[in-house]
Structure formats: C-alpha cells, structure tokens
Amino acid sequence: MSTPRLPTIAAIATAPGRGGIGIIRLSGHDLLAMARTLSGGKTPTPRLALFTDFPDADGEPLDNGLLLYFPAPHSFTGEDVIELQGHGGPVVMQRLLRHCLSLGARLAEPGEFTRRAFLNHKLDLAQAESVADLIDAASETAAASALKSLKGEFSRRIHALVDQLIHLRMLTEATLDFPEEDDVDYLAAADAQGQLHGIQATLDGVLASARQGALLREGMHVVLVGQPNVGKSSLMNALAGDDIAIVTDIAGTTRDTVREQILIDGIPLHLIDTAGLRDTDDVVEQHGIARTWAAVERADLALLLLDDRHGLTAADQAILDRLPARLPRLVVRNKIDLSGQPAGPLAVSAQADPELRLSARHGAGVDALRAALLAQVGWQGHGEGVFLARERHLDALRRARALLDAAELDYAHSELFAEHLRLAQLALSDITGEFTADDLLGEIFGRFCIGK
Numbered sequence: 490m491s492t493p494r495l496p497t498i499a500a501i502a503t504a505p506g507r508g509g510i511g512i513i514r515l516s517g518h519d520l521l522a523m524a525r526t527l528s529g530g531k532t533p534t535p536r537l538a539l540f541t542d543f544p545d546a547d548g549e550p551l552d553n554g555l556l557l558y559f560p561a562p563h564s565f566t567g568e569d570v571i572e573l574q575g576h577g578g579p580v581v582m583q584r585l586l587r588h589c590l591s592l593g594a595r596l597a598e599p600g601e602f603t604r605r606a607f608l609n610h611k612l613d614l615a616q617a618e619s620v621a622d623l624i625d626a627a628s629e630t631a632a633a634s635a636l637k638s639l640k641g642e643f644s645r646r647i648h649a650l651v652d653q654l655i656h657l658r659m660l661t662e663a664t665l666d667f668p669e670e671d672d673v674d675y676l677a678a679a680d681a682q683g684q685l686h687g688i689q690a691t692l693d694g695v696l697a698s699a700r701q702g703a704l705l706r707e708g709m710h711v712v713l714v715g716q717p718n719v720g721k722s723s724l725m726n727a728l729a730g731d732d733i734a735i736v737t738d739i740a741g742t743t744r745d746t747v748r749e750q751i752l753i754d755g756i757p758l759h760l761i762d763t764a765g766l767r768d769t770d771d772v773v774e775q776h777g778i779a780r781t782w783a784a785v786e787r788a789d790l791a792l793l794l795l796d797d798r799h800g801l802t803a804a805d806q807a808i809l810d811r812l813p814a815r816l817p818r819l820v821v822r823n824k825i826d827l828s829g830q831p832a833g834p835l836a837v838s839a840q841a842d843p844e845l846r847l848s849a850r851h852g853a854g855v856d857a858l859r860a861a862l863l864a865q866v867g868w869q870g871h872g873e874g875v876f877l878a879r880e881r882h883l884d885a886l887r888r889a890r891a892l893l894d895a896a897e898l899d900y901a902h903s904e905l906f907a908e909h910l911r912l913a914q915l916a917l918s919d920i921t922g923e924f925t926a927d928d929l930l931g932e933i934f935g936r937f938c939i940g941k
C-alpha cells in the first residue's frame with residue numbers, strides 16, 4: 490500500500506519586515522508545472538537560478554527575481570521544492586504567497602518543511618531539532634555546536650552506540666535461540682561484560698558532551714539574593730556591563746525582580762536581581778520579597794551577596810538555610826573597597842559553599858566571579874565534541890545509562906540481560922527516531938546464519 494502524497498505547502502521563509510530579498514518556499518509533488526506557471530511559462534533547469542517575472546493569473550507581473558527548482562529527492566524536504574527570491578517588502582511577499590495558494594498550495598504549518606525532511610529521511614530527529622537550535626542560537630559557540638548537530642555529529646555518536654548494542658544483543662540472542670548448545674558460552678567467549686563496560690564508557694562520554702551542549706542551548710538561571718543594600722543591583726550591572734538595575738544607598742530600592750541575559754564564554758546566563766530579604770511592613774516590598782523566593786525556586790544557581798565588612802551574619806545564614814537543598818550556591822563577599830580585603834576566591838572546606846571577594850562598584854574580582862559561575866554550572870570550556878542538546882536528549886541518555894547498569898547487575902540472567910539491552914537501545918533510538926524492531930531482525934539475520 491503506497492503512502493498518500495502530502496499536499497503542496499508554501500510559506501514565506503525570510504523574517505518578517507522589510508529586506509532587500511524575500512524568499513517564498515514551496516514543497517510538494519510534481520511541481521514542475523507550477524514552476525512554469527510561476528515563471529510565466531518558462532521551464533526552469535533543476536538547481537539553476539532562473540531570472541524571471543512572477544506573473545499573476547492575468548499575466549501581470551507581481552514581482553521579478555530568481556526562481557529555483559529542486560526536483561525530488563534532491564532537496565531539503567526530499568520532495569519537489571520551489572524557491573521564489575523576490576524583493577523583500579511585506580506587501581510583495583504577501584501578494585506572491587497568495588498567488589501560490591491560488592495555484593493549489595496551502596499555508597505551511599510551523600516546522601512543516603523540516604518535518605517533511607524528517608519523514609523523507611533527509612534528517613533524523615536530532616538533526617531536525619538542530620535546525621531550530623541553529624536559528625535560535627544565542628552565541629557564536631552555540632551556533633557552531635548547533636551546526637555540528639545539524640551535520641550529524643550527535644547522530645553519528647548515537648548510531649555508534651546503537652551499533653555496539655546491536656552487536657551485544659546478537660550475542661545474547663544467540664544464547665537464547667540455541668539453548669541446546671549450552672556448552673558454548675557465547676557471552677564469555679566474546680567478553681560480553683567487557684563490551685558492556687565499553688558501551689557504558691562511550692555513553693558517559695556522549696552524555697558529558699550533551700550536558701555541555703544543553704548548557705549552551707538553555708543557559709542557566711542565576712538568582713542574586715541577600716539582605717538589602719549589599720550590592721545585588723551593582724553586581725548585576727557589573728556583570729551585564731550596563732546600568733540595568735537602579736542603584737542607590739537606600740535599603741529596599743529594588744522591589745521587584747529584574748532580569749537580564751548575559752553571555753560568559755558563550756554560555757547564556759539569565760541573571761535575576763531580587764528584592765532584599767528582610768522583615769518589613771511595607772506591602773509593596775513584601776510582594777517583592779515573595780517574588781524573590783519564587784525566583785529562587787526556579788533558579789539553577791543562587792548567588793548570596795553579603796557585606797564583607799560584616800561577614801556572614803545570622804541574617805545571611807538564615808537566608809542560606811532557607812535556600813532549597815538541591816540548589817547550588819555561591820557566597821559573594823561584596824564591598825572590599827570598604828573592607829580593605831583582597832579580591833578573589835577564598836579557601837573553604839570541600840563541604841562548604843564556595844566563596845569569593847569582590848567589589849561590584851569598582852569591578853575588582855568580577856572576572857573571578859565569571860569564572861566561578863562557569864565552574865558552578867559545570868562548563869568545561871570549548872571542546873571539539875560539544876554539540877547542542879535538549880533536555881529530552883539528556884533524559885534518553887540517562888535512561889539508557891540506567892538500563893545498562895541494570896544489565897550489568899543481571900548479566901547472569903540472559904533473558905533479563907537481553908531485555909535491559911533492548912530497552913537501552915530503544916531509549917537511544919528516541920533521540921534519532923530511526924530504530925525499529927524490524928531493523929534488529931535485519932541485523933540478526935544479516936550477521937548470524939540462524940535460519941534453520
């Protein structure tokens with residue numbers, strides 16, 4: 490039974506607004522006739538730009554520009570694709586789009602071109618997601634990593650893991666399919682445990698790279714907390730390099746959360762300045778403090794600011810004690826320009842929260858804070874193997890790792906061992922969306938002669 494053909498879709502592919510060039514993209518089946526109509530009867534040569542008028546139904550030109558025709562399967566979507574490159578005015582683009590719709594196309598849904606590329610096996614799921622990540626990249630580092638995913642680096646590493654799992658599963662299936670040959674220990678002879686340990690180590694490497702990629706894509710939410718007038722707003726301005734928050738010597742100046750995104754080594758950090766935490770009868774300030782604690786609950790890291798002249802007071806300790814146990818924290822001793830202490834990290838025990846001294850007003854120690862922030866969020870610096878990853882990718886990798894651990898525990902029970910390996914493979918296939926049970930059967934019949 491053949492798969493029904495999807496309708497032709499059309500959309501403006503360039504950003505809204507005015508520009509020198511605007512592009513309309515169409516994708517569907519048998520679009521050569523439509524390409525001739527859009528070019529006023531000319532026959533375009535595949536993958537060769539054709540300069541032409543774009544006439545309406547009455548033959549009057551709507552615009553002129555370039556028409557490109559990409560016949561299937563040699564296109565982004567795997568279908569016939571037409572691109573109209575005209576002048577980038579909103580009115581012109583809308584007129585051209587309406588004409589395409591009048592010829593039988595319909596408006597494309599969000600992401601539908603990329604979805605068709607996936608359905609036609611031009612991209613796997615990880616690559617398809619990286620298209621959006623590349624467009625939304627917040628830094629050059631993130632853009633470079635998204636491009637790696639788009640070109641298939643992440644997928645290749647997942648495929649390599651899947652291939653190793655398939656091989657180990659074939660060995661296990663052999664012991665289950667031929668129980669009469671129990672004198673031959675296939676698993677021991679093939680060092681199945683050693684292979685499993687190798688797969689675990691490889692997966693750990695992929696997971697470490699994916700965590701770094703998730704940092705590049707999502708960034709971290711850092712909340713600044715502390716008593717009033719300890720310099721939270723000054724520190725936010727120093728990190729942002731701009732006067733984002735109002736700074737005065739009056740305690741309680743900040744009464745609401747102030748948010749700003751900054752980049753440190755390509756990592757997006759979402760800074761949240763909050764109201765000073767104290768007991769107060771001021772209703773407005775009380776609302777600000779409530780919002781502070783709400784921001785703390787959603788944060789990935791808390792910066793506790795305190796006045797270095799006074800050290801860690803009982804009030805500061807009370808704030809620390811109220812922070813969620815799962816939330817990493819960094820203690821920042823501000824105002825060293827008044828205390829006379831040197832800037833930089835403090836030596837603390839391994840169990841204590843890291844601390845450093847700085848002057849938000851004069852900038853001394855702020856660079857050390859930037860380095861400490863990267864260390865706290867787990868950024869390990871630029872690496873050739875870093876690719877952009879999403880939370881669903883991390884979840885799939887974690888599930889696969891847990892299943893491999895379960896397989897190691899049940900190594901002596903072949904049925905359970907095989908089932909854990911199968912589920913780990915399915916977890917990894919969630920990332921690319923490419924694996925099915927029929928694929929496994931093909932691999933087994935292709936490598937083992939078991940047809941008897």
